[in-house]
Amino acid sequence: MIIAFDFDNTIARSTRYHRSGWDKVLSELKLGLSLDDLLPYEPNLKERFDSYRRIEEGFLTNPKLVNKISAYFRSTDKKLLARRLMSLKESFAISGVFSECLSDSLKTLAINFIPAVDLMKRNGFKLWVITSSKETIVSSLLQKCNLLDAFTLIAGEELMTDSHGALFDKPDPYITKKLKGKMDYYIGDNDEIDKEFARNCHAQFILADYKTDFLDIFNKLK
Amino acid sequence: MLDIIHKRYKLSLSSNKKMKNLKGHKVNIPNSVIEKCWDIYSKRYRQVELNLKSPSTKTNQNLHSTGAYQITEKQAQSLTEDKIFKYYLKNKNGLLIKLKSKYLLRGKNYFPGYSKENYSAKSKIIFSRLIEMLELAGNLNKNTNLILYLSLLDYIKNYLLICLYAINLLIREFKIEHEIISKHDYLCFIKLIQLIEDIYVTSCLEETPHLAPELSNFTGLISRIEKFIGHYGQLLTRNERLSLDLFRKIRECNNPERLMSFADMVSNSYFSINSLIISLEYGGIELPFMVNALRNYKGKNMVRGLTVNLSSYSTKNSDFVQSLDDIVNPFTLPVFSDDLRSIVILDDSVTTGRTLERLVGMLPDSISTINFAAVSFTNTNRFHHLTRKKHGGINPYIVEGSLFAYRSNFVSTYTKSSYTNKNGVFDKEKYKIIKLLKGL
Numbered sequence: 001m002i003i004a005f006d007f008d009n010t011i012a013r014s015t016r017y018h019r020s021g022w023d024k025v026l027s028e029l030k031l032g033l034s035l036d037d038l039l040p041y042e043p044n045l046k047e048r049f050d051s052y053r054r055i056e057e058g059f060l061t062n063p064k065l066v067n068k069i070s071a072y073f074r075s076t077d078k079k080l081l082a083r084r085l086m087s088l089k090e091s092f093a094i095s096g097v098f099s100e101c102l103s104d105s106l107k108t109l110a111i112n113f114i115p116a117v118d119l120m121k122r123n124g125f126k127l128w129v130i131t132s133s134k135e136t137i138v139s140s141l142l143q144k145c146n147l148l149d150a151f152t153l154i155a156g157e158e159l160m161t162d163s164h165g166a167l168f169d170k171p172d173p174y175i176t177k178k179l180k181g182k183m184d185y186y187i188g189d190n191d192e193i194d195k196e197f198a199r200n201c202h203a204q205f206i207l208a209d210y211k212t213d214f215l216d217i218f219n220k221l222k
Numbered sequence: 223m224l225d226i227i228h229k230r231y232k233l234s235l236s237s238n239k240k241m242k243n244l245k246g247h248k249v250n251i252p253n254s255v256i257e258k259c260w261d262i263y264s265k266r267y268r269q270v271e272l273n274l275k276s277p278s279t280k281t282n283q284n285l286h287s288t289g290a291y292q293i294t295e296k297q298a299q300s301l302t303e304d305k306i307f308k309y310y311l312k313n314k315n316g317l318l319i320k321l322k323s324k325y326l327l328r329g330k331n332y333f334p335g336y337s338k339e340n341y342s343a344k345s346k347i348i349f350s351r352l353i354e355m356l357e358l359a360g361n362l363n364k365n366t367n368l369i370l371y372l373s374l375l376d377y378i379k380n381y382l383l384i385c386l387y388a389i390n391l392l393i394r395e396f397k398i399e400h401e402i403i404s405k406h407d408y409l410c411f412i413k414l415i416q417l418i419e420d421i422y423v424t425s426c427l428e429e430t431p432h433l434a435p436e437l438s439n440f441t442g443l444i445s446r447i448e449k450f451i452g453h454y455g456q457l458l459t460r461n462e463r464l465s466l467d468l469f470r471k472i473r474e475c476n477n478p479e480r481l482m483s484f485a486d487m488v489s490n491s492y493f494s495i496n497s498l499i500i501s502l503e504y505g506g507i508e509l510p511f512m513v514n515a516l517r518n519y520k521g522k523n524m525v526r527g528l529t530v531n532l533s534s535y536s537t538k539n540s541d542f543v544q545s546l547d548d549i550v551n552p553f554t555l556p557v558f559s560d561d562l563r564s565i566v567i568l569d570d571s572v573t574t575g576r577t578l579e580r581l582v583g584m585l586p587d588s589i590s591t592i593n594f595a596a597v598s599f600t601n602t603n604r605f606h607h608l609t610r611k612k613h614g615g616i617n618p619y620i621v622e623g624s625l626f627a628y629r630s631n632f633v634s635t636y637t638k639s640s641y642t643n644k645n646g647v648f649d650k651e652k653y654k655i656i657k658l659l660k661g662l
Contacts, residue, residue: 024246028243028246074239074240087622088619090619091247091248091617091619091620092246092247094248094251094617095246095247095248099248135258135259135262136251136255136259136263139254139255139258139259140251140255143252143254143255143258148254148255148258149254154258154259158261158262
């Protein structure tokens, strides 16, 4: 049986890594604004809070900001700048994961996630992560928590992007074309996007977030 | 004129790439993450590698693929009256390698660390040659052949750098009981290295020997350095590992064209007035001097530079080296002034980034900017090396934001249990040199 998990706010309370990554980007670029100014809260947002669309709108419409960002990355191509901003944030987020103490990283994980993973592995389940976050950030946190080897596949934003650079985010089932195997369950925290994604991939959906006891999830699955 | 010089030596008139600040970024990504995300990391490494020159790129016909200057037999026939060539011929067994139709101007004496003799015999070769060569260099006339002059300077700076490494090692590891070498002598020695680099760069770029009669005045200093090293003879005989490593075998990163190209690139970068260059011994030992020589040539200010070694024989494990004070020559202390804000780290190459990470971890919080540049980089053919336990790979964000000149000479790996290829080779250029030396 193949069980796939969403990452952000499902198996890990990971928003803080993304936010602190962005805070460091703003500090590095000396933009003089806060993250809430550039990526403001949107109710009923049906995409990542730091999607490329939002990055372009937030960072790359104000000419003063564009000048600073262009000077830093030595380019005026907005699509390229959005990717460079994301790449900078990615590196800071990963650095944030590795620089904190282990106990803080472990506290990020969902309730009883580690024993649940252990039980799933013992029962022969194959475990995947399918997320719109960067694969490198996800892998870094799992490695930090000594869980990386438990997962056969980590599929992130990189795998959702085609050769022309177009991103096919959930609920688009694009990513399944690149996967060897078909997932039986998809576990996610978003009752709309993750549920639709599961349906599009012909998998059963389980609603769960980082406050869910994952031993209960295991008991449902076995 | 300068345009021609720049074209000939492929010097860049301006640098398109700016070094990014690596402060706050994880330098070494663990091996299991590299392995899991290899598709992603290898693509990013490849993008950088594609913009680097091949290590076999050569514009100077008088340069052998091992980095030695060379002259053909035909050229040699017209140089019989040249003082330098006469000196080489008189000592041809040590100073030259004769191939079919040419002479390589780096003989076995260029690599004294490679011989099987003890450190005392090696020391004798180094210092006797160094004194001879400084005297010779200080007594040349303007008709001296340029290639021979450059090769003589190449020999001199090689010996000086070998000695610098040895002095730094001894002063770090052993207490200096007597004032056989003073701080003044050490700083003079550093100035001599810089002087040789300056003369070398000027001669190279202006394609004419830039003579320096004052060089023969340094032989007294060299004798004092020799005495200093000899003073530690008894301690060295008790410490086999240290005595074997005192004079290193082969210095990576001693190809004149690559060094020049790299130093030119770095010297074009902006250095704030409160900057320090730190380079990693042994491969990077020449880099601060060469960068400053290019800066000097271009009329820019010199930047304070020092070399560090993260290996410690006293503790026998570089993991225990925690303070920068332990890895620098005490004569260069204090390393950090109150107004120091920016550091540029230089090395010959980078693969895992562990050494770089260790060094960055030792820098004080007051440093706000850390940049990195290395002569060469290739990681896409080192999968087994990077995914080996406790190894990992350098963060591609740092690679993308650093300066590199060439792809590296390192072979493709085939197994996690070895750094070499199936034939036991790690560094292709080093292998060629060893083959040449074995043939002698």
